[in-house]
Amino acid sequence: MRVRLEDVARAASVSPKTVSRVLNDEANVSDATRKRVLAAMEAMDYRPHPSARSLAGNRSFLVAMLYDNNDNPASTYLAEIQDGVLEACDEHRYSMMVRPLRMRGDDFIRRLDALISDHHPDGVVLTPPITDYAPLLKRLRERNVPYASVSPMQRNGVIGVTMDEQAAARAIVEHLLALGHRRVAHVIGIADHGASRWRLAGYREAMAAAGLPEDPELVVQGAFTFSSGVAAARELFALKQRPTAVFAANDDMATGVMWAAGEYGLKVPHDLSVCGFDDTPLARQLWPALTTIQQPSREMGKIAATQLLNLLRGRGPGQLVQVPFSLQIRDSTARIP
Amino acid sequence: MRVRLEDVARAASVSPKTVSRVLNDEANVSDATRKRVLAAMEAMDYRPHPSARSLAGNRSFLVAMLYDNNDNPASTYLAEIQDGVLEACDEHRYSMMVRPLRMRGDDFIRRLDALISDHHPDGVVLTPPITDYAPLLKRLRERNVPYASVSPMQRNGVIGVTMDEQAAARAIVEHLLALGHRRVAHVIGIADHGASRWRLAGYREAMAAAGLPEDPELVVQGAFTFSSGVAAARELFALKQRPTAVFAANDDMATGVMWAAGEYGLKVPHDLSVCGFDDTPLARQLWPALTTIQQPSREMGKIAATQLLNLLRGRGPGQLVQVPFSLQIRDSTARIP
DNA sequence: CAGCAAATTGACAGCGCTGTCATCTGTGTC
DNA sequence: GACACAGATGACAGCGCTGTCAATTTGCTG
Incomplete structure (x- = not known):
């Protein structure tokens, strides 16, 4: 009994x-x-008994982690964040549920409302790119559901965790410049994601600091996917004066660039240096292994959730914590011949 | 209000x-x-109100998805299954929670008990390799928690979803044999996982059917990880008579084999054909792209959860559904020169 | 059309906990 | 030693639903 x-x-x-x-x-x-x-x-x-507690106390001890499964098809990045969020929830004896919330279409507010009414989460953890949708944030505030963000774009008043993506992008481009590269290209991520903007900004900053004028040919649009990396690389390789190095805004696109390089008979890193961003497991397994930026995703999930839980448990207001990145130099970048 | x-x-x-x-x-x-x-x-x-319903009705409308985060570090395979399980739960208006349950150590029964007492799931979905731990299944039955499995090893009486892994392994080895390979090696997965056994059995079956005597040198132990693939490949390449083709029991190990091939100056597929199993996103992005077996993971998660939910909702006993695999022939396998 | 079983509906208590508010206890003050 | 007061504890109702069982209605039979 x-x-x-x-x-x-x-x-x-x-x-x-x-x-x-x-x-x-x-x-x-x-x-x-x-x-x-x-x-x-x-x-x-x-x-x-969780239900009894929740019924009588008018709270659910539930944290919902929201993700956009549209632009983020089952990525390891999310899985790691999820793991960290779960760990934090466990420590505070909260349960966690994960919910995809497709941002495409105009009924996502309705779906958010349904989620809240159906499950009554005490708070939510937002992952990119959901962190950046103003109407959604507004609705959460209206409905009085506290939230914490992983890498939010707007940083005023938001709690959660962040990384200095611009500095990271700058660091990786500086690495390329230090290897003697001058024609360094950049493949941008999905245009309206905060991550894309910062990484582009970091690229520009590094190039400008090295006294290199911006060459619009060298900056091409991608969409964070492997195939968009391939397409972007083909554009770049078709230029009269090819870049000697490419910084792609994430590893998937960088992989696409390497793939296209193989197609064009370019050897990486001898003929072309390539680097990415994220340090997915993939990065280490490519041949040659990919130079990239590592962010502590799991840790970030845990920190964001912890900030939210502190808030929920009345332990202070919660903060926006910044975590360090680390430049992983591997075999896909080399000194210019 | x-x-x-x-x-x-x-x-x-x-x-x-x-x-x-x-x-x-x-x-x-x-x-x-x-x-x-x-x-x-x-x-x-x-x-x-879910809590009121659950308190009064003595059920939680909650399905827990269990996974072993020890041998399965944040794989896309799990993320896809999770997605499918979630979809099924949504359709039946159940909630879903995901729970890692490390099988290493002897207190996992205690942790399972805690999970059940803390959250009262109406049922659980088991993912490999948790599907194969007899004491755990026994405990679930004792505590009267229905479960469905994704790819269970024991198949009598279990409901959920399965794929004919042995036939799939046989098919991919037959593909290698059809390309003229005779010295075909196999890298085994973690020894006590059902998946490893079936894939090995399929390999043996295909080799035997082709009249090739089993050469113990050609069958080496791996552990489903990239680095174990590298290690296994090094062993194989050190043989006096190198294999001309390697079938690794999953894509991560196959990637490791390809990596080691690069290290040894072997060109894939010219000098060595390599194939894997799972069709992770990685497989398509490697250069050359990996020949492998695709299984419909998302669909499988959905089917397993649906069987469980049918049972929970009193709609019949639930079944073990078999789904088809598909052989993805890409660029990592070629006719023997 | 009485008589009865089956189908439909409702009254009521209670699931296991917490919010509100009342009561009690111990300490310090003069 | 009487009094004030903060801290500690308890009584009780009720959160929003469902299980049990009784009451009512319906449909059918002869």
């Missing part, structure tokens, strides 16, 4: 309400009582 | 209990009444 709060109360000779107080870490319980109750809970292996 | 079941009842001029009956698709409600209630629900945009 199930052990209920009432049973614990009887065992500890206190009222159910006092057990409830201990369970919820409330103030105004004497140390002696608290200890006694905790001991009883432990001894009886008491597990509060 | 929240619309409650009672409000719907008043609007439809019936008792709350009748609304409840309609909500739960119970029998013994006249068509006229049912229609009236449904109309009222629709008009008022009624959303039942």
